[in-house]
Amino acid sequence: MLKLFYAIETCALASHIALIEAGADYETAEINFANAEQASEDYLAVNPKGRVPALVTDNGILTETPAILIYIAQTFPAVQLAPLDDPFALAKVQEFNSFLCATLHIAHAHRMRGHRWSDDEKAIAAMREYVPQSVGECYRLIEQEMFSGPWVMGDAYTVCDPYLFTVAQWMEGDGVDPADFPIVADHRRRMGERASVQQALKEQFGE
């Protein structure tokens, strides 16, 4: 059985949704960031980076959302969560997920995790102030350059969709107005109607 370590309001939601959509047999374990459980000895034995998500598989442990998402797509091929037989199309999926992971998520992280890049409180505050601008620029690129529609990659629903939905949960907190990005806002609304998404949110937040 697969086991997903997650924390609420993090990118782990994307892997959680993908597991449900894949029809995987899985269990979850919550890591409470408020109690700094991600830095506990027990959790560092799972993921020495002290981050979520981590997915325990029969072969070993996987971390990093883009890696976990493609693993789920590859191990449940019948569900067709990625264009596995088309190297270019699959690379486009990886390109989009890499952008979310290394650009959008990083811009977002400067709101709450500035201590990763400075120990100067004024600098950390300055980083926080800039988040609406840097995250907003990411959504501008997504809307104008990356999003094919109706799903991220076009007609085919892929693992890019739960990942975009997940990071788009943070828009308001990041000071980005969803009304300025109607394509992403509509995608978020449609994703929120999916049974898989509702189940993942229920499992993470309860009733």
Add this chain to the structure above:
Amino acid sequence: MLKLFYAIETCALASHIALIEAGADYETAEINFANAEQASEDYLAVNPKGRVPALVTDNGILTETPAILIYIAQTFPAVQLAPLDDPFALAKVQEFNSFLCATLHIAHAHRMRGHRWSDDEKAIAAMREYVPQSVGECYRLIEQEMFSGPWVMGDAYTVCDPYLFTVAQWMEGDGVDPADFPIVADHRRRMGERASVQQALKEQFGE
């Protein structure tokens, strides 16, 4: 034919080395960051993100190093640059490359590209000062937790190796002493002896 847009001293070197090792028929085009060519209208038509690398293929354009590397591995399968038939092993490759892209490279980028995350000059200077610590922590994790040896993933050479070699070029500039990370330093030395690596560096820097 494939066409790689690169700039010197950037992560594009990893894709360049992989193209050579794959035996690909390719050409290169240099983007001069000193002249801000990455922000030119012509280049933004290639990559609206204004970053390198970008790989022009017969199917379209790819960006983001982890996506380009897996594309090269998949389109030249005989060279075995990734464990394509083993979803877990392939996900471990993606996990490592995702860490380089979204954690190590990002820590490094706070030295020269702090303006991505703040417009406050003092904050940008504070970010720059912290780089030895944040990049050093990445190498600690690589040495203690991720590097299998003799190659990143173990006995098999993969696209993780040129990517690690590429980011490790930046150690001294980032204020990280290679002597503190002997495994990475030895890997860098062995990579530097490969004909493919020497050819890529020669193509980028000339004689």
